[in-house]
Amino acid sequence: MTRPTDETIAETLLRLVAERGADKTVCPSEVARALGGPHPDGWGPLMQPVRRQAVRLTKEGRIAILRKGRPVEDPDDFRGVYRLSLPR
Template identity: 55%
Template structure:
């Protein structure tokens, strides 16, 4: 599994575990992948965010800002990620 695939799988797993009513921080994904190595998880933040934006464009997760869904291209600053609720 490539790093990108591992990041994608971790985002989807953590979002699903949290459920559609709650969200995760991208840093939770980076920390889950890097363990206690602070330098490594910080380096993973950009790839995690980029993967999250792709998943949001595909409709698999939502990017949230201040608790509201936003298009990935408008994401700046603090964001959260949530699984898309089944309809």
């Protein structure tokens, strides 16, 4: 399986967030699974590329990265479990 391009990852991320709608969130692993399939060997390696695209799209104001329900202050520097949503 070829690795999806950054463009494909970004498009999938934006589509899933839009489909989920306002005030709802998407787990980054959902984006990775949509691209890499259900097996961890397929989606696991996509987690870092998904995070990179999430950071880029957050800086562009197109999505929000949430930690504990709140937008992260610095998209370049956050840790732990996070969710993705439409910007508020």
